Amino acid sequence: MSVIEKPFFALESAYQLSDFLTECYLAFRNNRHPRLVSIKFPIASFNPLAILQRFHGAQHHHFYFEHADDCFVGLGKAIQLTVESRDRFAQTRDLITDLSSQILSVDAAGTVQAITDSRFFCNFSFFAQGQTDTSQAAILLPRWQVEQKTSSDQPAAWAIVNIVLHPDFIPEAESQRISQELENLRSAKSVLTKPVNAITATIAPQSTSTQVQFKQSVTNALKSISNGQLDKIVLAKTLDIHASEPFDLISSLQNLRDHYPSCYIFSATCGAGKTFIGASPERLVAVQDQQLKTEALAGSAPRGKTTQADQKFANQLINSDKEAREHQLVIDFIQQQLSKLNICAKLDEPRLLRLPNIQHRHTPISAAMPENGHILDVVGSLHPTPAVAGLPREIACQHIPHYEDFDRGLYAAPIGWIDTQGNGEFAVGIRSALLKGNTARLFAGAGIVAGSDPEKELNEVQLKLQALLKALV
Numbered sequence: 440m441s442v443i444e445k446p447f448f449a450l451e452s453a454y455q456l457s458d459f460l461t462e463c464y465l466a467f468r469n470n471r472h473p474r475l476v477s478i479k480f481p482i483a484s485f486n487p488l489a490i491l492q493r494f495h496g497a498q499h500h501h502f503y504f505e506h507a508d509d510c511f512v513g514l515g516k517a518i519q520l521t522v523e524s525r526d527r528f529a530q531t532r533d534l535i536t537d538l539s540s541q542i543l544s545v546d547a548a549g550t551v552q553a554i555t556d557s558r559f560f561c562n563f564s565f566f567a568q569g570q571t572d573t574s575q576a577a578i579l580l581p582r583w584q585v586e587q588k589t590s591s592d593q594p595a596a597w598a599i600v601n602i603v604l605h606p607d608f609i610p611e612a613e614s615q616r617i618s619q620e621l622e623n624l625r626s627a628k629s630v631l632t633k634p635v636n637a638i639t640a641t642i643a644p645q646s647t648s649t650q651v652q653f654k655q656s657v658t659n660a661l662k663s664i665s666n667g668q669l670d671k672i673v674l675a676k677t678l679d680i681h682a683s684e685p686f687d688l689i690s691s692l693q694n695l696r697d698h699y700p701s702c703y704i705f706s707a708t709c710g711a712g713k714t715f716i717g718a719s720p721e722r723l724v725a726v727q728d729q730q731l732k733t734e735a736l737a738g739s740a741p742r743g744k745t746t747q748a749d750q751k752f753a754n755q756l757i758n759s760d761k762e763a764r765e766h767q768l769v770i771d772f773i774q775q776q777l778s779k780l781n782i783c784a785k786l787d788e789p790r791l792l793r794l795p796n797i798q799h800r801h802t803p804i805s806a807a808m809p810e811n812g813h814i815l816d817v818v819g820s821l822h823p824t825p826a827v828a829g830l831p832r833e834i835a836c837q838h839i840p841h842y843e844d845f846d847r848g849l850y851a852a853p854i855g856w857i858d859t860q861g862n863g864e865f866a867v868g869i870r871s872a873l874l875k876g877n878t879a880r881l882f883a884g885a886g887i888v889a890g891s892d893p894e895k896e897l898n899e900v901q902l903k904l905q906a907l908l909k910a911l912v
């Protein structure tokens with residue numbers, strides 16, 4: 440009879456964990472290095488939303504990010520930093536590089552790892568300046584990073600605890616806490632608890648007047664386009680809703696996951712009891728092992744109710760000069776910005792990206808990252824692309840606040856993560872909403888170029904808003 444030994448994970452015993460943390464602490468006291476310790480524990484596969492439901496609290500930081508087979512939840516904070524500067528992408532890069540050099544990573548057996556799997560979650564505001572409510576950049580190294588990869592050959596799940604050493608650190612107390620928290624994570628049920636009361640929501644009364652306003656803005660923007668000030672501008676609209684109960688974050692995210700499985704599903708706390716959530720179809724940039732992926736996503740049409748109607752919309756989208764121009768501006772811009780960073784972009788065949796409520800023109804773009812390139816330099820150079828701002832970019836960004844009477848905040852801005860090796864992934868924070876208690880503000884926009892029709896652009900924005908509205912109530 441063969442005996443399968445359970446692997447021995449020394450640091451799962453609070454006693455040995457305490458010894459290990461004492462060693463780390465003494466080293467830190469002597470030479471102040473390392474400042475951060477990360478320990479990676481194996482865990483059974485889990486339902487990420489059940490973990491989030493069990494451990495996120497109104498006062499706690501969380502970050503949820505799911506795309507394709509990679510899903511992770513950040514709970515609590517080890518380190519949280521904000522950057523208020525025009526140079527926010529470079530500063531974020533430098534802060535993360537500095538923090539990365541201070542991490543000692545071990546596995547659950549206590550073996551030092553050459554590479555840490557800890558990730559820094561980052562979100563940025565759309566504008567670098569001028570709008571007040573949101574930090575220009577926020578970085579979170581969570582207390583716990585719970586991650587799952589479900590690719591068929593090697594499904595894996597783990598929980599990483601990030602520990603900050605400081606002069607008053609008490610290893611015994613900390614090890615007790617970690618053991619307890621790990622136990623809690625492992626025993627979290629996979630089943631979601633449904634909200635007791637169904638939510639009924641009302642749309643804020645000013646919503647109809649904002650529709651008229653939006654069409655007026657499009658008409659005015661078209662004048663700036665025809666007099667040569669702009670080639671394109673992306674104008675957004677909000678929809679404010681009030682509910683009978685506080686919005687249920689978990690049900691909303693579950694709805695988004697169910698309806699938009701190909702999208703980035705995200706949720707991030709952003710202070711003052713607010714949470715930013717969304718289901719974005721748009722990748723800003725992903726870097727994995729020096730391979731970069733980005734895309735142009737611009738030009739939209741509704742989905743048809745029948746196959747024929749759907750194909751008719753698709754054909755209109757493919758054959759329309761206006762949609763082609765709107766899309767090409769984004770491709771050209773991305774290529775130019777990448778080439779300024781010595782990155783030579785390769786375009787894939789254009790295609791349609793079909794979501795349940797809308798379809799888009801889509802061109803995947805890939806490239807090799809230069810040796811010393813950094814993903815945040817790419818993020819800083821691409822954001823905002825003409826898919827969410829316009830062209831010329833600076834002029835479009837100056838015009839947008841004159842047309843929109845709200846703060847874009849995190850809407851249409853980069854949201855994602857980076858690790859210590861320079862891998863990372865950022866989505867464009869569109870198809871998104873800001874939740875606070877019983878209120879939610881939904882955001883959506885549309886690209887305006889010569890030939891745009893205000894009525895059609897309003898319809899497009901309404902379609903996009905529906906995606907979120909249906910998920911919330």
Ligand SMILES: C=C(O[C@@H]1C=C(C(=O)O)C=C[C@H]1O)C(=O)O
Pocket residue numbers: 673675721736737738739799826827851869870882883884885886887903
């Ligand atoms: C600006 C948004 O979407 C962007 C605008 C699109 C368009 O105008 O066709 C298409 C995809 C996105 O790049 C949004 O959804 O809010």
